Amino acid sequence: MKKVTFIHAADLHLDSPMAGLKNLPEPIFARLKESTFSSLRKIVDAAISNEVDFVILAGDLYDGEDRSLKAQSRFRAEMERLLGKGIPVFAIHGNHDHLGGSWVKMQMPENVHIFGSKTESVLLETESGAAVNLYGFSYPTRHVTERKIHTYEKAAGGDFHIGILHGSDGSTTEHGSYCPFAVGELLEKQFDYWALGHIHKRALLAENPPIVYPGNIQGRNRKETGEKGCYLVSLDEAGANLEFMETNDIVWHEADISARGITDFDGIYRLLLKEKEKFRRVGKGVLLSVILRDIGLAGQDELDSLHSNLLELLQDGEEDESSFVWTTKVQVLEEDSWERGDLAGEADFYNELFQVADGFGPASEVLEPLYGRLPARKHVSTLGKEEEALLLEEAERLLIRLLRN
Ligand SMILES: [Mn+2]
Incomplete structure (x- = not known):
């Protein structure tokens, strides 16, 4: 039976400046600034250790249209590691790293195929003898708001057909209508897998065949909560198998905590210390924002301490931990x-x-x-x-x- 395995990642946003987070302690901010790169490194590690047939990157490889030299250089180094193992990469550019930007160009190694601004199909023969057709295009400019699905034309023959697309489900207006599509339109193409990008929250829009947003590879602000990474996918004639792999170094979380029944400051402090520990993970950093509800403190002094001292106490000592849980804010909602x-x-x-x-x-x-x-x-x-x-x-x-x- 013919079979292919590949990794699907999207929205790398390499060298994301992590705007607005400079107030984090230096060691934590440094880890966060490095985190888009470390996540990519882990994705490449996973590609190599799983001996995948190829890697798909579905847009927004770079955060800025200037494609910082550091981002390009780090990206190239990782692509060269894949080249060394004979693993090809199929990538498109999205709204963040569209082709219309101006940047100082670094040459990518020969295993990296970047789709042009017109939808094209590429045929890959894997080592095991499977013929895979991959389809995609890169954003020529930042704002591509027209529908593009009709440009994806299934080629004759081939064992597997995979569409790569950076865009949003047109049925929701939430994310701005970049290359809008309807799930039905994708299904009609009768491909075996749709590798999407653009939406940073992981989502499976359909299962058979899979239409997949892997989400971005590293959360960059407190709205991008939860584990981030990529999908390891295998396709054969029986169908698809997907495994999510977490590759982020720093995870954002939100904790919604009720302090009902607690009447003293220390009681609340100890509750939060305990809650905080639930998020700690070996080898990873956690950035935690807390919503504290149902406050019913007996005294005004205690309430004042909640507003002025609690956050600092929760942060105390965390900046020296490699497996830190740094509380970014405590939102106090009084009863x-x-x-x-x-x-x-x-x-x-x-x-x-x-x-x-x-x-x-x-x-x-x-x-x-x-x-x-x-x-x-x-x-x-x-x-x-x-x-x-x-x-x-x-x-x-x-x-x-x-x-x-
Ligand atoms: Mn993006």
């Missing part, structure tokens, strides 16, 4: 002694306040002066739906606390 219903009965003013709060448009509109211009636009990540809701909730609580005190 409120009031209910909306009670206040509404107290004064009409509260009624109006709640109406205004409920009718509040997207926070992004209010924050437009911040996000809409440089330099903030480059360094501040936009808010997700949940963050917006949390922010509004906090604002309402704060306002009422101030009004009632």
Whole structure:
């Protein structure tokens, strides 16, 4: 039976500057800056140890359209390791590293095939004698918003057909419509595997045949939570087998913790120390953001300590650990002694306040002066739906606390 094995990775974002994170302790920031490279190294290690037939990189290899020399040089070194083992690489460029950028060019080794701006198909004969057709194209410019699926034409013959595409499922608007497609359109092509890129969260859009976002290879901010890596895939006539391999060095997590029933600062501190340990992993770094709910501290001093000292205490000593759990922030949500219903009965003013709060448009509109211009636009990540809701909730609580005190 004919069989191929390969690795599918995407969104390497090599040399990502990790904007906005310079306030991390030096050793941790240094690890994070290195992490896109170390993840790529582990992917190449996995390709070699699993003796795969080839490697697919589905776009956004580089973070910036200038393709920093460091990123190119490190990338080349890893590709040369694959060359040494006779493993070919099929790569496309995405919106981040589109072909229209300007960069000082480094020559990639001969085992690396980069697809051009027009969709092309490449035929690979593997060592075991399987004929694999791979299809793909690179973004000619940053914004490619037209549909491209019709340019993928299945070649005659061949044992396996694999589509490589950097783009987003057109049925959701969440990620901006880069090369939008519908899952049905991909299925219609009757390929054996779709190697997607662009969406940084790992997702399987279909199983038979697999339509796969492997996610990015390393989380770069607190929204990119969870284990990151690549897929090891094997295809034969019976179908596909996928194994996720975690290759990130640093993992982002969010912990949502209730302090209900705890009335003293030390109790909360000890709870968080215990929760923090649950995230620790040998050999990896963890960046943890904490949402602390249901605070019912007895004294104001204790509450003040929560706001001013807790974070620092949780961070204490972690910067010297190689398997660190660094708490990036603690969001304290106080337990409120009031209910909306009670206040509404107290004064009409509260009624109006709640109406205004409920009718509040997207926070992004209010924050437009911040996000809409440089330099903030480059360094501040936009808010997700949940963050917006949390922010509004906090604002309402704060306002009422101030009004009632
Ligand atoms: Mn990307």
